[in-house]
Amino acid sequence: MSAATPLQHPGINLGPAHPETEGKSGELLFGFWVFLMSDAIIFGLLFATYAVMLHARAGGPGPARLYDIKSAFIETAALLSSSFTYGMASLALKYGRRPGPLLCWLLATMCLGGLFLRLEVQDFITMLHQGAGPGRSGYLSAFFALVPLHGLHVTSGIIWMLAIIGQIARYGVDREVKLGLLRLGLFWHFLDIVWVVIFSFIYLGGLA
Amino acid sequence: MSPREHRCAGDHAEYRRELRQYLWGYGLAIPLTLLPFGLVRWLALPQHGLYLAIGICALLQIIVHFRFFLHINPPRQNVDDLHLIAFSGLLLFFMITGTIWILTSLAVRTG
Numbered sequence: 001m002s003a004a005t006p007l008q009h010p011g012i013n014l015g016p017a018h019p020e021t022e023g024k025s026g027e028l029l030f031g032f033w034v035f036l037m038s039d040a041i042i043f044g045l046l047f048a049t050y051a052v053m054l055h056a057r058a059g060g061p062g063p064a065r066l067y068d069i070k071s072a073f074i075e076t077a078a079l080l081s082s083s084f085t086y087g088m089a090s091l092a093l094k095y096g097r098r099p100g101p102l103l104c105w106l107l108a109t110m111c112l113g114g115l116f117l118r119l120e121v122q123d124f125i126t127m128l129h130q131g132a133g134p135g136r137s138g139y140l141s142a143f144f145a146l147v148p149l150h151g152l153h154v155t156s157g158i159i160w161m162l163a164i165i166g167q168i169a170r171y172g173v174d175r176e177v178k179l180g181l182l183r184l185g186l187f188w189h190f191l192d193i194v195w196v197v198i199f200s201f202i203y204l205g206g207l208a
Numbered sequence: 209m210s211p212r213e214h215r216c217a218g219d220h221a222e223y224r225r226e227l228r229q230y231l232w233g234y235g236l237a238i239p240l241t242l243l244p245f246g247l248v249r250w251l252a253l254p255q256h257g258l259y260l261a262i263g264i265c266a267l268l269q270i271i272v273h274f275r276f277f278l279h280i281n282p283p284r285q286n287v288d289d290l291h292l293i294a295f296s297g298l299l300l301f302f303m304i305t306g307t308i309w310i311l312t313s314l315a316v317r318t319g
Contacts, residue, residue: 007286010278012226017219026286033289037296044300048307052315073245080237083277087230095223189277193270199241200266204248208258 009033011186012090020175025182032183036190039153043194046146050202056138063206066132068123072203075119076195079154082112083192090185099173106161109188113158120151143202150198153191160184233276240269 009029014021054063089105096102124144127133134144164180171177244265247253253261274280282290 008279008281008284009286010280010289012279015222030286030288033292037292040296041299041303044304045307048304051304051308052311069245069249076241076245080234080241083273084230084234087233087277091223091226091230094226095219186278189273192277193273196266196269196273200244200262204244204262205259208248208251208255208262 011182011189012087012094014094014178014182017094018178021178021182024175025179028179029182029186032186036186039190040194043146043150043197046142046149047197047201050139050142050146053138053142058137060137060140061130061132062139063202066127066130067203067206068126069203069207071119071123072199075116075123076199078112078116078119079192079195082109082116083189085109085112086185086188090181093173093178093181099168102173103165103168106165110158110161113154113161117151117154117158120147124148147198147202150191150194153187153194157184157188157191160187229276229279233272236272236276237269240265240272 007026009026010033011029014025016022085105085108089102089109092102092105127140132140134141160180161184164177164184167174167177167180244262247258247261251258280289280293
């Protein structure tokens with residue numbers, strides 16, 4: 001069977017069992033992949049800015065005082081698990097006959113994404129209460145340009161997921177829903193990769 | 209068109225193969241996350257060793273995510289996607305190293 005599909009697009013390939021998406025998905029996902037790579041450039045430059053500004057503290061607090069390894073760890077666990085549950089949702093889309101399991105996995109992904117956001121916002125509020133807002137120093141401006149931008153991406157991913165669940169409720173799992181889920185999958189897994197870089201270089205690098 | 213039963217059996221094997229991919233991805237990403245967090249939490253290495261360990265784990269985890277979650281699988285991949293990844297990687301490399309190099313040099317010279 002795999003010999004029939006020699007060229008694969010990124011993410012899960014629905015294959016011949018979903019003939020309505022064939023021919024269309026490769027082109028759409030390549031376009032979306034272009035967007036993701038340009039988004040990666042934005043994040044990369046914000047990382048470079050952060051690296052340059054790391055010591056521009058203007059007498060303000062530094063990473064060792066502001067970051068909490070426990071909450072960074074729970075956030076990481078939540079987002080990593082949400083990537084896995086999204087993978088299960090993709091499998092339910094590809095092989096499932098009814099939308100039930102697909103919806104359950106999407107809901108699980110949304111809950112984990114929501115937990116991630118809830119903890120991240122709590123971190124930001126704690127920092128603001130310590131007087132460490134984006135206006136405090138160059139270092140904090142760079143931090144608040146980068147990390148909340150990732151959080152905004154996660155928020156938009158959750159909104160997108162809600163919209164797709166609405167589409168499923170209204171129209172069933174049709175072609176547009178399938179193509180949307182394929183693109184959202186790339187987006188969601190991509191955000192997890194950005195988070196790997198954030199927790200490694202910002203949180204762990206700052207606390208090491 | 210192949211007979212329906214034939215396709216169902218093929219589907220099942222394909223399903224197990226793809227499920228294994230996600231399980232491998234998750235199973236490899238967990239230790240690659242736990243290890244750097246543990247090392248930093250208990251400061252198990254001198255600082256330079258910690259930076260090195262964090263960097264290596266991050267790189268490996270990024271590769272794992274690309275391979276098992278995004279299914280970037282070079283021999284079977286559409287070559288346009290691979291070109292785009294390589295080109296974006298090159299741009300990122302030039303922009304990030306260039307920014308850090310020039311701005312730290314500027315900071316040293318003016319500071």
